[in-house]
Amino acid sequence: MAASGEVSTRGDSAVPAPLAPAPPPRSPPGVVGASGQGAAAAGHSRGHLLRGDGQRHCPAPGPSPAGGGGRGRRRLPDKSVHILTVDEGQLETRFPKAHSSALNCVLPIDNHIFATGDDGGVLKVWDLRKGNAVLEAHQQEEYISAMAVDGNGKILLTTSGDGTLGVFNVKRRRFELLSEPQNGDLTSVVLLKRGKKVACGSSEGTIYLFNWDGFGAASDRFALRAESVDCMVPIMDSIVCVGSLDGVIRAVNILPNRVLGCVGQHLGEPIEQLAVAPGGQLLASCAHDQKVKFWDISALGGLVVDDYRKKKKKGGPLRALSSKAAGSREEFFADLRDEAEPEAAAGSDSDGSD
Numbered sequence: 001m002a003a004s005g006e007v008s009t010r011g012d013s014a015v016p017a018p019l020a021p022a023p024p025p026r027s028p029p030g031v032v033g034a035s036g037q038g039a040a041a042a043g044h045s046r047g048h049l050l051r052g053d054g055q056r057h058c059p060a061p062g063p064s065p066a067g068g069g070g071r072g073r074r075r076l077p078d079k080s081v082h083i084l085t086v087d088e089g090q091l092e093t094r095f096p097k098a099h100s101s102a103l104n105c106v107l108p109i110d111n112h113i114f115a116t117g118d119d120g121g122v123l124k125v126w127d128l129r130k131g132n133a134v135l136e137a138h139q140q141e142e143y144i145s146a147m148a149v150d151g152n153g154k155i156l157l158t159t160s161g162d163g164t165l166g167v168f169n170v171k172r173r174r175f176e177l178l179s180e181p182q183n184g185d186l187t188s189v190v191l192l193k194r195g196k197k198v199a200c201g202s203s204e205g206t207i208y209l210f211n212w213d214g215f216g217a218a219s220d221r222f223a224l225r226a227e228s229v230d231c232m233v234p235i236m237d238s239i240v241c242v243g244s245l246d247g248v249i250r251a252v253n254i255l256p257n258r259v260l261g262c263v264g265q266h267l268g269e270p271i272e273q274l275a276v277a278p279g280g281q282l283l284a285s286c287a288h289d290q291k292v293k294f295w296d297i298s299a300l301g302g303l304v305v306d307d308y309r310k311k312k313k314k315g316g317p318l319r320a321l322s323s324k325a326a327g328s329r330e331e332f333f334a335d336l337r338d339e340a341e342p343e344a345a346a347g348s349d350s351d352g353s354d
Helices: 298-302 329-333 343-347
Strands: 005-008 040-042 048-052 055-057 073-075 081-085 091-095 103-108 113-118 123-127 132-137 144-149 155-160 165-169 174-178 186-192 197-202 206-211 220-223 231-234 239-243 248-253 258-265 271-276 282-287 291-296
Touching (some): 103 144, 123 155, 132 165, 186 239, 197 231, 239 271, 248 271, 258 282, 258 291
Parallel strands (some): 144 186
Antiparallel strands (some): 040 048, 081 091, 103 113, 113 123, 123 132, 144 155, 155 165, 165 174, 186 197, 206 220, 231 239, 239 248, 248 258
């Protein structure tokens, strides 16, 4: 199935493709939406939007001075947090100079509490009822790239450019522990297997797995044949979609570790962020091409992953999970297959590496 809709942000006359209105996404209790890296994240249940104005990603590919999978960044002088009403977009609350460094990510935790991370490795947890930060920690040496919280809103996880996973207790307002450094920047974090596993993406193209009760060291690692894992979103209990610097969105099964195939792509443009629509039928992606694209992921639920790893020709193309997932087959697979290799190989099964 082709991308269900596409929005271009070039020019002032961009009009999104029609989509049926959807109910609020599933998230921790009392939270309207999940976190967004960089610019904004949905806020608490009264209908607010949290916006970190420390920085925003600019649509220019190339390596970033602070790392982070080659994202281009534009610094903004105001390092404040704004809370806006969703319906009218009016400013309700503002925390001026919330951080001393540019903000990099925002995560709502419950109706009143949210967390922010900056480029200096500082994490802050804010309580709207008190109007200030109730937890401030500087345990990680590089920028905070992503955050996730458990279903009870108690344990907060942060990934950093120094390659570590940080664990914080929001309820007790304290730092718990820091994992050993991994190779490359840790760029994303999600909870899987009913909260028993934590998966972290890295700038080296590797997914690191941690047991919930063993954050000190990774229990497993899975190297994708990708330039990086810049962002990651859980689709089901064992399947995540990952975005990479090469512009390809891959569906990956965790335990057993398999690359299922290509969901979609922004050809040649690094993927900035991924989000799943309510109901889990559509995946939204944005990249440096200044477009938002929607991909049909309804078929992922019917895929059967065998524990047995099938042999596959090294360097073969990704399996296309929909007819338009890889765009024009000639364009996408041109540099991935030998000219003598039949086109049917595009539908072949993937093994555990990509």
